[in-house]
Structure formats: structure tokens, C-alpha cells
Amino acid sequence: MTGKAGSGGPCPPPSQDQSATKQPPAGGAAPAIGEPPAGGSPGSGDADIGDGAATVTAVRAGSGHVVTALAGLREPIVLILLLIAFFTWISGKPLDGLLMLVVGMSLAWDTGRRRRQGGAPEGRLAGDSASGFGAANQDEARGVGQATRLDAPEAAARWRRRLVVLAWLAGGALYAALVGSFSRYSWPATVPVAVLGAAVVVAGWRGPRHSRPAPAKLPATGLALWGVVLVAGCLWELSSLFQQPTMTTDSYAHPTISTLTDPVLGTWAGRSIFLAAWLGLGWFLVDR
């Protein structure tokens, strides 16, 4: 990933890297002129110097991206994502593992880039709400503004909001019923779930849907208690996974949550209800 970014990938290099890449022609290439090129012919001196400068630039840019990504590894979320990617991969779910790996590495690079740029806050930035979830918020705000200017009755706005919610509910129900009709682990089930999951993550990357004021600081003890419950759940699941005969063979004696839910998810109704709950949870999260 860093290699791609270094070779002119979609991600623009950080400003520090840009300054680093611009240095060689002024300062970095000068020593190279004084040093005779090893094995180079006198006539090809300019070309060799150009190649050398380009190589130095590429190496510096590449190492800069690596350093950026490594700096992002200090973010605990990145480490958690990479750990989940590893365990998912070895338990025979390469697509899940790939998703976690890609997101984890992207987040590492993004976090490292922000830190190197002077620790720009990554919270509810003004720029964050310019797109992604924020775009919906801006549309909402624009709509509210227009409604105020036009002095439209509040009831009409409320009706419109209800219609939008109903449309989302109908779409969600259709999605759950349709995708639930496909058997698990088939491509027709994989594609819509993967596309929706990726779309939500990408939209979330751009910013929160609502630009609310920063929430008040939560009590550390209460937060820690929720953390204990979450970690205990993960460790219990992990211990069951490790006590299976193999990573890809279920165990009756030590069932994972997947094993326990297999009978429910073996039916169309069960799959549809599960998908509806998954969509509801997704909406709940996106709406935070």
C-alpha cells in the first residue's frame, strides 16, 4: 500500500514528503555531481545524475510513506483492526481479513499523515462535514434554512421526513428479504453485503453525518466497564475459536457465536431478520 502511494497512487503525499522530494535537486543532487558515477561513462553523466536524483527522490518518498504508516500504528484502533484481520484470515475468511487489513493500513497511513502534519485533530472537523455523512447534514441544514426562509409549515417538513424514513425502512426490508433469500457464503449474498459495508465505511471516513457539539466527557469508570464487557466477549469468542479442532472446523463443545447462530441463519426468515437487525444497527451507528 505504501508502495502504491509512493508511486503516485490516489493518496496525495504529505507536505513533509513533498518538501523532502524537492530537496534533492537543490541539496541532495549536488554531492552526487562531485562523486563519479560508478561505472558510468562520461557522456552519460547528466542522465546518470538525473536517474540518481530520481532514485533518491523515490526512495525518500517511499521511506516517508513507510514512516507515516508506522507512525499511525501507534493508534490503538489500527492495532486492533490488524489483529482482527490476522485472526479472521487464519480462521478461513480471507475477504473479511482483507477488508480489515485494507482499512487498518489506510487508517494507519491517514493517522500518521495527520500526526506528521502537526497533529491536526481528527474529530468533527469543519472539513469533515463537507462530504460523506456530513453532506446529508448539509442538505438537511440547507433544507431547514429554506423552510425557515419560505416560512413553510413545520408539518410539511415533518411529513417529508417521515416519508424519507419510510422509504429507508422499505428499502431496508426489501434488502433484508432479497439478500436473505440467498444462501450464506454465496456470491449473491456476498456482493450486496460487501458493497454496503464498504460504502458505509467510506462515507464514515469523510465525516460524521451530524455535526453535533462534542459530547461531554464520559465517566472513565463507566466507560471502562463497557470496555470490560466488550473485551470479555471478544476473549470468550476467541477462546472458543482456539479450542476448535481446527480454525475452520466447528466444535460442539466450544461453540463460537457463528456456530451457535448457524441453525437460525440456515433459514430464509432467520437470515432476513438478522440482516434487518444488522441494517438497523448500521443506521443507529451512522446516525450517531
Next chain:
Amino acid sequence: MNSHDVTVLGYLVILAAGIVLQLLATRTRAPIPSLGKVFSWAMGTRARRIGVLVAWAWVGLHFFAR
């Protein structure tokens, strides 16, 4: 009680602990935030927001995708 029962009981205990915490948060004055507030807090920075959303996406993929 065999190991299957113990394993299932473990999951139920953890689930019950979450429900108790939510009840304490919403029905008492204990210094415990509700799950909704915890998620709002978690969505407050990009790293945490992406972590939560990718965990949600992972659940869907884990149960349905190849």
C-alpha cells in the same frame, strides 16, 4: 454441565452484564454512560468512527460473505 453449556453460559453472562450496565445507565444515577452515549463518543474521532463502522461491516461479512 458439559463444556458446551459452560461456553454458552459464558456468552449469556457477558450479554447479561451488558444489559445490567445499560439498565444502570438509564434507570439509576450511577456514573455509567448508556450504550448510545458510548457509541456517540466512539464516533467522535475518525479513527474510532472507522473502527466502529468496520466492525459493523465485518459482522455482516462474517455471517454472509464467502
